[in-house]
Amino acid sequence: MSEHLLEVRDLSVDFHTAQGTVHAVRNVSFHLDPGETLAILGESGSGKSVSASAIMDLIDIPPGEITSGEVHFDGLNLLQASHEERRLINGNRIAMIFQDPLSHLNPVYSVGWQIEEMMTAHGMAREQARARTLELLQRVGIPEVETKIDAYPHQFSGGQRQRIMIAIALALKPDILIADEPTTALDVTVQAQILALLEELQKETGMGLLLITHDLGVVAEVADRVVVMNAGEIVETGTASQIYANAAHPYTKKLIAAVPGTGEMAQPLEATKPLLEVNGLAKHYGDFVAVEGASFTVLPGETVAIVGESGSGKSTLAKTLLRLEEATSGEALYMGRDLVTISPRELFDLRREVQMIFQDPTQSLNPRMSVYDIIAEAFVIHPEILPKAKRRERVAELLSHVGLEPGLMQRYPHQFSGGQRQRIAIARALALEPKLIICDEAVSALDVSIQAQVIELLAGLQAEFGLSYMFIAHDLPLVRDFAHRVVVMQAGRIVEQGPVAQIFDAPQQDYTRKLIAASLSPDPEIQAERRQARAQIEGVA
Amino acid sequence: MSEAEIIPDTPHPVRTTFGMLWRDKFAFCAAIFLCFIIFCAIFGPWLLEDVATKQNLRGRNAPPFDFSRPWYFWLGGDALGRPLLARIMVAAQNTMMVAAGAVVCSLAIGTTLGLIAGYTSKLGSQVIMRLADVIMSFPSLLLAVIVLYVLPPSVFNLVIVLAITRIPIYLRTSRAEVLEVRERMFVQAAQVMGASSNRIIFRHILPVVLPTLVTIATLDFALVVLVESSLSFLGIGIQPPEITWGLMVSQGRAYLTTAWWLSFWPGLAIILTTLSLNLLANWMRTALDPVQRWRLESRKTSDE
Numbered sequence: 001m002s003e004h005l006l007e008v009r010d011l012s013v014d015f016h017t018a019q020g021t022v023h024a025v026r027n028v029s030f031h032l033d034p035g036e037t038l039a040i041l042g043e044s045g046s047g048k049s050v051s052a053s054a055i056m057d058l059i060d061i062p063p064g065e066i067t068s069g070e071v072h073f074d075g076l077n078l079l080q081a082s083h084e085e086r087r088l089i090n091g092n093r094i095a096m097i098f099q100d101p102l103s104h105l106n107p108v109y110s111v112g113w114q115i116e117e118m119m120t121a122h123g124m125a126r127e128q129a130r131a132r133t134l135e136l137l138q139r140v141g142i143p144e145v146e147t148k149i150d151a152y153p154h155q156f157s158g159g160q161r162q163r164i165m166i167a168i169a170l171a172l173k174p175d176i177l178i179a180d181e182p183t184t185a186l187d188v189t190v191q192a193q194i195l196a197l198l199e200e201l202q203k204e205t206g207m208g209l210l211l212i213t214h215d216l217g218v219v220a221e222v223a224d225r226v227v228v229m230n231a232g233e234i235v236e237t238g239t240a241s242q243i244y245a246n247a248a249h250p251y252t253k254k255l256i257a258a259v260p261g262t263g264e265m266a267q268p269l270e271a272t273k274p275l276l277e278v279n280g281l282a283k284h285y286g287d288f289v290a291v292e293g294a295s296f297t298v299l300p301g302e303t304v305a306i307v308g309e310s311g312s313g314k315s316t317l318a319k320t321l322l323r324l325e326e327a328t329s330g331e332a333l334y335m336g337r338d339l340v341t342i343s344p345r346e347l348f349d350l351r352r353e354v355q356m357i358f359q360d361p362t363q364s365l366n367p368r369m370s371v372y373d374i375i376a377e378a379f380v381i382h383p384e385i386l387p388k389a390k391r392r393e394r395v396a397e398l399l400s401h402v403g404l405e406p407g408l409m410q411r412y413p414h415q416f417s418g419g420q421r422q423r424i425a426i427a428r429a430l431a432l433e434p435k436l437i438i439c440d441e442a443v444s445a446l447d448v449s450i451q452a453q454v455i456e457l458l459a460g461l462q463a464e465f466g467l468s469y470m471f472i473a474h475d476l477p478l479v480r481d482f483a484h485r486v487v488v489m490q491a492g493r494i495v496e497q498g499p500v501a502q503i504f505d506a507p508q509q510d511y512t513r514k515l516i517a518a519s520l521s522p523d524p525e526i527q528a529e530r531r532q533a534r535a536q537i538e539g540v541a
Numbered sequence: 542m543s544e545a546e547i548i549p550d551t552p553h554p555v556r557t558t559f560g561m562l563w564r565d566k567f568a569f570c571a572a573i574f575l576c577f578i579i580f581c582a583i584f585g586p587w588l589l590e591d592v593a594t595k596q597n598l599r600g601r602n603a604p605p606f607d608f609s610r611p612w613y614f615w616l617g618g619d620a621l622g623r624p625l626l627a628r629i630m631v632a633a634q635n636t637m638m639v640a641a642g643a644v645v646c647s648l649a650i651g652t653t654l655g656l657i658a659g660y661t662s663k664l665g666s667q668v669i670m671r672l673a674d675v676i677m678s679f680p681s682l683l684l685a686v687i688v689l690y691v692l693p694p695s696v697f698n699l700v701i702v703l704a705i706t707r708i709p710i711y712l713r714t715s716r717a718e719v720l721e722v723r724e725r726m727f728v729q730a731a732q733v734m735g736a737s738s739n740r741i742i743f744r745h746i747l748p749v750v751l752p753t754l755v756t757i758a759t760l761d762f763a764l765v766v767l768v769e770s771s772l773s774f775l776g777i778g779i780q781p782p783e784i785t786w787g788l789m790v791s792q793g794r795a796y797l798t799t800a801w802w803l804s805f806w807p808g809l810a811i812i813l814t815t816l817s818l819n820l821l822a823n824w825m826r827t828a829l830d831p832v833q834r835w836r837l838e839s840r841k842t843s844d845e
Binding site: 322324347348351352355356358359360363364365366367368370377378380381382412414425428432 | 725726727729730731732733734735736737740744745748749829830831832
């Protein structure tokens with residue numbers, strides 16, 4: 001009766017937890033046609049992954065419960081099909097790829113074996129499966145397939161692992177591929193390649209692609225149609241350009257407005273005496289060069305962004321400056337004192353001045369300490385800041401600075417959302433009244449709208465207290481809005497640095513150009529232009 | 542903003558602890574049982590010494606559940622006609638002193654060394670780990686035999702010997718956990734703030750490691766009780782007329798086919814004590830973990 005390849009109607013999923021019933025998905029309906037790319041867009045907790053899991057029978061029941069709805073695929077209502085029927089469809093007709101390819105590949109089997117397993121599990125002979133595996137690996141762009149087929153997952157890079165996951169998913173030529181945040185864990189340039197690969201493969205096989213993402217840029221790059229979800233409900237549906245240009249629902253508007261990379265770029269600060277001056281800093285691990293010859297300055301009240309892909313040495317640079325790692329050579333003068341060679345006693349005093357905010361607030365806050373204990377620890381370690389009697393008051397003040405209710409200080413980190421946790425981490429850094437804060441991917445783990453709020457908070461604190469930031473990030477649009485100056489790193493070396501406008505409007509180096517071209521814009525039209533720019537760069541290279 | 546607004550009104554900690562214990566009925570029973578055992582260990586010898594040592598040849602291997610006899614004969618009598626129930630209650634003192642002493646000592650020493658090995662320089666860690674390997678590779682019973690052959694077999698010496706043989710377990714476990722926890726980001730965050738090594742170890746690492754170690758310790762308790770009984774069997778542990786549960790089990794061995802209760806009741810006491818300790822450790826792990834604690838807290842709003 002339904003003309004569509006896949007049709008989901010009035011799907012509702014509840015989760016019964018100790019804190020009560022959570023309506024994860026409410027009356028969600030969408031459909032997918034052959035050869036079409038449908039993106040489900042939403043922030044964490046919007047129910048986008050749960051909807052896809054219902055199609056794949058991946059919801060744990062209990063605590064989950066599908067309270068209503070139908071999922072029609074090939075004349076069959078999947079929600080009423082038997083376990084055996086669904087097993088035949090899963091993998092065979094509907095396949096799925098996940099966000100983190102490393103945790104979804106078994107580390108003790110070779111990748112070849114794992115791809116073959118997909119086919120032998122559905123009844124193909126082993127020799128035949130191996131031949132097909134070689135073919136598949138070649139198709140997804142793995143070099144030297146003959147030897148790589150017997151290699152293990154850890155021997156591949158993140159992008160290659162995702163290619164292998166795609167090979168597994170495509171092994172049986174499925175009609176539908178569900179991709180759950182397939183590029184979120186990858187570098188921008190790799191992300192562009194994987195998306196291009198998915199598109200190519202889709203053209204070849206005519207499969208329907210259901211893409212789950214939080215990234216408007218990814219939507220603009222590949223999606224034909226978009227379903228926007230918020231708090232378990234669909235708020236808006238339409239084509240990608242329609243949604244971007246004429247968003248009707250306030251939530252969609254908010255989401256589009258929160259995407260960084262469209263605002264005014266900051267003017268460079270007037271040259272003053274630098275707060276931090278790094279000269280030829282290097283860090284080697286044995287023969288491996290993590291950072292080499294890093295030289296840059298940070299002025300008081302300035303935000304210097306350090307951008308680069310994973311493995312470019314930007315985090316190592318931060319750790320070396322904070323003496324979490326010992327530098328191999330070079331100097332880092334903080335107000336005339338060399339952070340690299342300073343004695344432990346002086347370093348202890350300097351700890352107050354230079355603080356760090358970590359990437360993942362879930363891990364950087366001790367889960368066994370209350371918020372009060374976490375923030376007040378600064379005063380316990382440096383008792384000269386504040387007498388004991390005033391600590392509670394000061395913690396309350398710090399919490400209100402970062403926009404949290406002071407009454408929440410007796411709670412524990414797990415009782416807060418991701419964005420709130422990062423605010424707690426910021427409050428902790430502020431407790432020591434630092435002059436320089438190093439933010440190591442401080443907002444990458446957060447949703448776009450939360451990201452915007454935290455950036456706003458950081459900017460506000462900078463204006464209020466004259467803080468300097470060293471802002472380590474891989475997300476270029478974010479850097480464009482927030483930084484005064486940008487330092488671009490590649491393979492441990494600084495390839496280019498300059499005022500933000502110069503880097504984005506007139507990049508000098510190929511690598512910088514490549515990075516900028518690879519970052520995704522939420523506007524499908526701009527995205528089409530970027531795609532051409534990227535093709536040109538690749539053509540030259 | 543006044544103080545009262547900032548701090549929510551929290552009930553007394555003893556009350557919350559009791560409330561959380563009440564929510565877990567198994568742990569609650571375990572706690573009551575352990576209180577009873579501790580009561581026996583402290584007052585047992587003082588109250589029942591005479592009854593427990595008085596021989597009564599007419600009551601040799603008296604069967605259990607004969608309720609016409611006095612209450613302390615309800616679990617039967619041993620080979621010399623002494624009441625088993627009274628003897629178990631009296632033996633609780635020696636047993637608890639040896640087993641609890643050995644477990645607590647090995648837990649404390651092993652954990653401390655493990656924390657040091659996990660957090661200090663490579664050299665210090667190597668020295669400690671090789672020492673642990675030496676203890677582990679040496680048969681623990683042989684070590685006990687040698688030491689107790691030289692030294693008189695007193696409760697104190699027994700505790701020392703048993704503690705030494707169990708140290709490596711805690712040492713290796715805590716070191717392995719420390720190596721993992723020290724790489725976590727909140728430890729780095731504390732380092733960036735300038736926290737001293739002591740502070741990081743005791744405030745940040747130990748609370749994460751401790752629940753695992755306490756669980757191991759409770760399981761180790763039964764093992765130590767039995768090792769102690771085998772030492773007594775070899776004639777170098779606690780000797781009659783002193784009694785322990787382990788000794789009672791091994792004394793009853795000769796009568797297993799005719800009078801099972803001689804070994805059964807002290808054996809049951811060992812099992813129940815270990816089980817109770819384990820249940821309580823399990824409860825404690827949940828109660829001390831802020832993420833898990835809600836399972837034990839009474840719900841403020843009932844939405845069912």
